[in-house]
Amino acid sequence: LVARMRPFGTTIFAEMSALAVRTGAVNLGQGFPDSDGPPEMLAAAAEALRTGQNQYPPGPGIPALRAAVADHQRRFWRLEYDPDGEIVVTAGATEAIAAAILGLCEPGDEVICFEPYYDSYAASIALAGAVRRPVTLRPGADGRYAFDPDALRAAFGPRTKLLLLNSPHNPTGKVFTPDELRLVAELCQEHGVYAVTDEVYEHLVFADTGHVPLATLPGMRERTLRISSAGKTFSCTGWKVGWASGPATLVSALLRVKQFLTFVNAAPLQPAVAVALALPDDYYTDFLAGMRQRREQLVGGLSAAGFDVLTPEGTYFVTADITPLGGTDGVEFCRSLPERCGVVAVPTQVFYDHTDAGRPLIRFAFCKRPEVLTEAVTRLGALR
Numbered sequence: 616l617v618a619r620m621r622p623f624g625t626t627i628f629a630e631m632s633a634l635a636v637r638t639g640a641v642n643l644g645q646g647f648p649d650s651d652g653p654p655e656m657l658a659a660a661a662e663a664l665r666t667g668q669n670q671y672p673p674g675p676g677i678p679a680l681r682a683a684v685a686d687h688q689r690r691f692w693r694l695e696y697d698p699d700g701e702i703v704v705t706a707g708a709t710e711a712i713a714a715a716i717l718g719l720c721e722p723g724d725e726v727i728c729f730e731p732y733y734d735s736y737a738a739s740i741a742l743a744g745a746v747r748r749p750v751t752l753r754p755g756a757d758g759r760y761a762f763d764p765d766a767l768r769a770a771f772g773p774r775t776k777l778l779l780l781n782s783p784h785n786p787t788g789k790v791f792t793p794d795e796l797r798l799v800a801e802l803c804q805e806h807g808v809y810a811v812t813d814e815v816y817e818h819l820v821f822a823d824t825g826h827v828p829l830a831t832l833p834g835m836r837e838r839t840l841r842i843s844s845a846g847k848t849f850s851c852t853g854w855k856v857g858w859a860s861g862p863a864t865l866v867s868a869l870l871r872v873k874q875f876l877t878f879v880n881a882a883p884l885q886p887a888v889a890v891a892l893a894l895p896d897d898y899y900t901d902f903l904a905g906m907r908q909r910r911e912q913l914v915g916g917l918s919a920a921g922f923d924v925l926t927p928e929g930t931y932f933v934t935a936d937i938t939p940l941g942g943t944d945g946v947e948f949c950r951s952l953p954e955r956c957g958v959v960a961v962p963t964q965v966f967y968d969h970t971d972a973g974r975p976l977i978r979f980a981f982c983k984r985p986e987v988l989t990e991a992v993t994r995l996g997a998l999r
């Protein structure tokens with residue numbers, strides 16, 4: 616194995632899901648829903664399979680899906696992208712992130728990201744031979760995760776090539792505030808840095824502000840690659856259909872790499888995701904309302920079980936501090952949790968470079984049927 620990949624073991628999601636299977640525990644670790652997405656989407660995929668849409672689609676994605684991605688961004692965020700040249704379909708957000716970094720970073724270039732960060736960021740940065748510059752998010756007295764603006768300023772330097780922004784943020788559930796977004800935008804422009812935004816939770820914002828794509832801030836559209844995916848919004852994480860949108864120069868850099876990573880992506884799933892993106896507003900409103908209820912259920916249950924809960928403003932994850940339950944290390948806590956009470960969670964310290972900042976924090980996913988959450992909460996009640 617090459618040196619640059621040696622620091623990366625098996626992903627924590629694989630480890631914890633295997634633990635759940637082995638112990639029969641309720642799996643609130645890896646973030647995937649336990650019910651299917653919209654029936655219209657599933658029917659369209661079946662139809663595409665049956666009607667022979669089974670050969671290589673065009674490299675950037677089928678025109679109908681690129682058009683649907685453009686319409687969706689205009690409809691929800693008033694962002695205009697040309698489906699011909701400014702949008703490309705990828706194998707999930709994961710491939711888009713990897714191809715963006717590989718296509719934009721020279722060895723030694725620096726990438727700013729907020730820690731804890733989604734685990735593929737570090738690996739993609741390492742594959743490019745680039746260097747990550749994490750800026751730490753810490754829970755404050757108000758129960759919100761925030762970063763030190765001076766630490767963000769200090770992270771920018773002559774080798775900074777891009778900033779990776781994930782909002783709504785996994786694993787913390789943080790939604791970056793308008794002020795925070797403004798600072799990010801100012802610094803990117805001051806230093807001539809590109810932004811790559813991971814917006815896979817764009818339809819899961821519980822805060823009143825709603826979702827604000829960084830590309831909508833003045834001066835940002837021309838330097839931002841905006842990435843999203845069908846997995847979360849349409850409950851089809853196993854389909855791995857994602858996309859990137861941005862100015863043609865950035866999209867073509869990404870596409871140059873993507874051609875040789877996967878070439879193209881699953882043909883029959885693309886028309887189906889186009890159908891899903893065009894669903895009426897009710898779909899999106901109901902999806903959010905359902906997740907809001909589950910958030911209340913799990914936040915309430917975790918508090919009752921004795922955790923110090925950090926209520927998320929977005930995503931379908933909630934983080935909790937284990938200190939009130941006598942825990943000190945999230946990794947140890949999560950490894951023993953299935954045996955102690957039959958529930959699986961994920962320690963968030965594995966997503967930090969500065970591990971200490973996340974040592975007592977663990978993450979639970981609430982994208983599960985209400986009865987599953989009820990069972991999990993009952994089991995967690997035994998921890999006291």
Ligand code: PMP
Nearest residue numbers: 707708709733785813844846857
């Ligand atoms: N980014 C974040 C923040 C995620 O939580 C995930 C997991 N869905 C991904 C990227 C990967 O998305 P996909 O499955 O579409 O590759």
Ligand code: GLN
Nearest residue numbers: 628629644645646647785
């Ligand atoms: N995005 C999901 C999570 O954070 C799962 C990702 C994965 O398994 N790689 O739990």
